[in-house]
Amino acid sequence: MASASEYEFIPPGTRFHALPSPFPMKRGGALHGARVAYETWGTLAPDAGNAVLILTGLSPDAHAASGPHDPEPGWWEPMLGPGKPIDTSRWFVICVNALGSCKGSTGPASLDPATGDLYRLSFPELSIEDVADAAASVVRGLGIDRLACVVGNSMGGMTALGLLLRHPGIARSHVNISGSARALPFSIAVRSLQREAIRLDPNWNGGSYDHDTWPESGMRIARKLGVITYRSALEWDGRFGRVRLDQSSPFANGGGEEDPFGLEFQVESYLEGHARRFVRRYDPNCYLYLSRSMDWFDAAEYGNGDVLAGLATIRIERALAIGANTDILFPVQQQQEVAEGLARGGADAGFVGMDSPQGHDAFLVDFARFGPAVRDFLDRL
Amino acid sequence: MASASEYEFIPPGTRFHALPSPFPMKRGGALHGARVAYETWGTLAPDAGNAVLILTGLSPDAHAASGPHDPEPGWWEPMLGPGKPIDTSRWFVICVNALGSCKGSTGPASLDPATGDLYRLSFPELSIEDVADAAASVVRGLGIDRLACVVGNSMGGMTALGLLLRHPGIARSHVNISGSARALPFSIAVRSLQREAIRLDPNWNGGSYDHDTWPESGMRIARKLGVITYRSALEWDGRFGRVRLDQSSPFANGGGEEDPFGLEFQVESYLEGHARRFVRRYDPNCYLYLSRSMDWFDAAEYGNGDVLAGLATIRIERALAIGANTDILFPVQQQQEVAEGLARGGADAGFVGMDSPQGHDAFLVDFARFGPAVRDFLDRL
Structure with missing residues (x-):
């Protein structure tokens, strides 16, 4: 073996x-x-x-x-x-x-x-x-x-x-x-888009990345899209509402000069935390293969x-x-x-x-x- | 003016x-x-x-x-x-x-x-x-x-x-x-992810792209995610089901040697068509600004x-x-x-x-x- x-x-x-x-x-x-x-x-x-x-x-x-x-x-x-x-x-x-x-x-x-x-x-x-x-x-x-x-x-x-x-x-x-x-087509569409985000990341490089050239951007997007579809709007209305990030949050930089489109709402930092925990801990090619297997079933x-x-x-x-x-x-x-x-x-x-x-x-x-x-x-x- | x-x-x-x-x-x-x-x-x-x-x-x-x-x-x-x-x-x-x-x-x-x-x-x-x-x-x-x-x-x-x-x-x-x-947070999350996809595209370049270096990948993902959330699973079940792309479709290449993760289902080509019609016809920076304005309202x-x-x-x-x-x-x-x-x-x-x-x-x-x-x-x- x-x-x-x-x-x-x-x-x-x-x-x-x-x-x-x-x-x-x-x-x-x-x-x-x-x-x-x-x-x-x-x-x-x-x-x-x-x-x-x-x-x-x-x-x-x-x-x-x-x-x-x-x-x-x-x-x-x-x-x-x-x-x-x-x-x-x-x-x-x-x-x-x-x-x-x-x-x-x-x-x-x-x-x-x-x-x-x-x-x-x-x-x-x-x-x-x-x-x-x-x-x-x-x-x-x-x-x-x-x-x-x-x-x-x-x-x-x-x-x-x-x-x-x-x-x-x-x-x-x-x-x-x-x-x-x-x-069914909604889940196929979501998974297809997750795979596309990974494949469009130049670092994916036809599957030939390494630890120094990891397709982080693609995996971030795939994971965040996953989390969006894994939960529900109902839960998030009660859990996050429109609450802003505390400025002491390591993710808080919304509206700042450094990144005018940075994170501002709690729901955004929730997604960010999920992405950071996942991106380097799951192999992108494995993700593509298993994702596709579901579409086919x-x-x-x-x-x-x-x-x-x-x-x-x-x-x-x-x-x-x-x-x-x-x-x-x-x-x-x-x-x-x-x-x-x-x-x-x-x-x-x-x-x-x-x-x-x-x-x-x-x-x-x-x-x-x-x-x-x-x-x-x-x-x- | x-x-x-x-x-x-x-x-x-x-x-x-x-x-x-x-x-x-x-x-x-x-x-x-x-x-x-x-x-x-x-x-x-x-x-x-x-x-x-x-x-x-x-x-x-x-x-x-x-x-x-x-x-x-x-x-x-x-x-x-x-x-x-x-x-x-x-x-x-x-x-x-x-x-x-x-x-x-x-x-x-x-x-x-x-x-x-x-x-x-x-x-x-x-x-x-x-x-x-x-x-x-x-x-x-x-x-x-x-x-x-x-x-x-x-x-x-x-x-x-x-x-x-x-x-x-x-x-x-x-x-x-x-x-x-x-x-509310579900729509904020979706829009935040659309903006992130654009901003992560190296061609976005802090907003300084031109026609030769257009952030196409980011705009593709933003648009496809948009279309996924603009329609409904119910509609797509009836409209697309699990129907495969005709091999004569210009988008059909699923499972082929050229692109093992290419488009295979009709719902995927539907998203692809929407993306192609949008990507070069809407300014990415304008997209970011208007998207963010909705989160704030x-x-x-x-x-x-x-x-x-x-x-x-x-x-x-x-x-x-x-x-x-x-x-x-x-x-x-x-x-x-x-x-x-x-x-x-x-x-x-x-x-x-x-x-x-x-x-x-x-x-x-x-x-x-x-x-x-x-x-x-x-x-x-």
């Missing part, structure tokens, strides 16, 4: 699963010597019947929560652990970092063993189904025939559907959180062009699709569609649109609503 | 009004020898009681409709003309190009008579109130004491409120279309920090505030707020949220809904 490149950002408790080599890709080509990063929590039952798989959005790593292997809080800390909604005293939980990411799984920022150089744009075209196939390989590698549940958030909701479509019987149940069965491919027919080919016992009514990127109608399609396939499938003000990101912050929903579903398995 | 610079885009039928010199600006400084571009339709009644003023969004020029002075169709052609909703056989209609624009009114792309060079960033800080004061000067210059109605769209809705707040008695009535009484300044109290200082007889329920940039709650505030000030004020799928742009395309609403209001004056 290849060692990490200097462009990968891998939490210390990460484990690695070697993918079969070659690992064929849906749109053509194959990976050689590729790996998938993952973490686990809890204990696998002797019959391997208590396994829950978590599939993530575009940017998270496999470190969903703290554990004996890594005491740092994870990105879904309040959801996962002993006594928490995904109760690790009952469940053996696996979180997989997406293939194509830069958080430990092989992707464009990884070293190509054939050349010893970074893949960059020589990485084959990546589809959500490849991400799903890689996750399935981890599950099988851990000796699990059938997951008790696969939980997918955002892009991970697409990945979960890809997994269920391509690996019949791999799970008894599914929780789809702020996900969708296909990309369409469960209708499995149903002769009909998305509900595609979903209805999935055989699971129970399902829950939830989201936030304020989500503009993966609107709740898309979770409703997931539930409807899975029900058509015979699942006992429910849908709940939560009154969360936080938009697409609600599952990362509104634990008062999303926690009980997930807990109740898992408790009744 | 200064002649036009090579960075201004002025329709052939444009007329000019010379502003008082100096013309003081709300946030400080003054303009000298400045002018406002406008067009008119119809005939002013002897008592000057039939005048209707149209105030525009950020990008339109004063050529709202064809007329004897310019037979080319205007940007609001179906709304304005003999027998149309704004019936020029009854009304004398004036459309004013915003101060700060590059469509004939003095702005950052104009020549500063003091230096003979372009203003660029030496143009004083621009507020919506300055745009309103300039429009008021045109109205007075035409011999009109009291408009029958001021109609404002989008940014023009803010300008109209600025006009009514600062020029008591200037209008008997007001139609506010997809406007607002103050900028807040009718609460006229009501001790309370927006409704600010609006309630306006004395008009009748008002109508309308918008589209799918507008995410100027959501209908903001038009409702305008109506509520004007009613509190004593106006007979109504609000209608239209079931238009076209979002913020609905007033530019959904004439079946917006036409009758405006016609009925004007007919009853």
Whole structure:
């Protein structure tokens, strides 16, 4: 297995699963010597019947929560652990970092063993189904025939559907959180523009940047546009209103002589903080690949062009699709569609649109609503 | 009066009004020898009681409709003309190009008579109130004491409120279309990001670009982000769905070897077309100034920090505030707020949220809904 490149950002408790080599890709080509990063929590039952798989959005790593292997809080800390909604005293939980990411799984920022150089744009075209196939390989590698549940958030909701479509019987149940069965034009437009901002940055240079020539401007714009579409106007009206930046803020320079168009409102510094935390901590080429994979995903491919027919080919016992009514990127109608399609396939499938003000990101912050929903579903398995 | 610079885009039928010199600006400084571009339709009644003023969004020029002075169709052609909703056989209609624009009114792309060079960033800080004061000067210059109605769209809705707040008695009535009484954080965030994209383009160069070094990348991103927020996901689901570009399209190159992240979906080519039509036809510095002026506008300044109290200082007889329920940039709650505030000030004020799928742009395309609403209001004056 290849060692990490200097462009990968891998939490210390990460484990690695070697993918079969070659690992064929849906749109053509194959990976050689590729790996998938993952973490686990809890204990696998002797019959391997208590396994829950978590599939993530575009940017998270496999470190969903703290554990004996890594005491740092994870990105879904309040959801996962002993006594928490995904109760690790009952469940053996696996979180997989997406293939194509830069958080430990092989992707464009990884070293190509054939050349010893970074893949960059020589990485084959990546589809959500490849991400799903890689996750399935981890599950099988851990000796699990059938997951008790696969939980997918955002892009991970697409990945979960890809997994269920391509690996019949791999799970008894599914929780789809702020996900969708296909990309629709508003989200395609947003992602296309994010990719264009990166590609227009002269430093991107056809994918051949380094730490000294990083496409910071493009990544800033992509991230800020992401944050704008991850939250909601309703939340921001209450949270920021028209409050100005305190002049002691390091970002405050609005209207000053140095930068007449600088930051002035709190909402602008909020975006700025998000951008600064992200720009140098996610590989731009990986961002392009995973972003594009979402545009391509369409469960209708499995149903002769009909998305509900595609979903209805999935055989699971129970399902829950939830989201936030304020989500503009993966609107709740898309979770409703997931539930409807899975029900058509015979699942006992429910849908709940939560009154969360936080938009697409609600599952990362509104634990008062999303926690009980997930807990109740898992408790009744 | 200064002649036009090579960075201004002025329709052939444009007329000019010379502003008082100096013309003081709300946030400080003054303009000298400045002018406002406008067009008119119809005939002013002897008592000057039939005048209707149209105030525009950020990008339109004063050529709202064809007329004897310019037979080319205007940007609001179906709304304005003999027998149309704004019936020029009854009304004398004036459309004013915003101060700060590059469509004939003095702005950052104009020549500063003091230096003979372009203003660029030496143009004083621009507020919506300055745009309103300039429009008021045109109205007075035409011999009109009291408009029958001021109609404002989008940014023009803010300008109209600025006009009514600062020029008591200037209008008997007001139609506010997809406007607002103050900028809220979602729209501030979007505009801030548009400005940042322009400013991050190396070609912007602190405002000192020319035709050979135009900040095309920044303007592309700003425009595409604009179009994304001007329409609605609902409209695009029906209009574009997941339809791919025909390979004969000049934009089609998705997945090809030349550009692995090129355009593939129809919605992407729609954005591309909008960008290409805009990028070289609007001055980037003017864009920055007018964009910022919207962030600053807040009718609460006229009501001790309370927006409704600010609006309630306006004395008009009748008002109508309308918008589209799918507008995410100027959501209908903001038009409702305008109506509520004007009613509190004593106006007979109504609000209608239209079931238009076209979002913020609905007033530019959904004439079946917006036409009758405006016609009925004007007919009853």
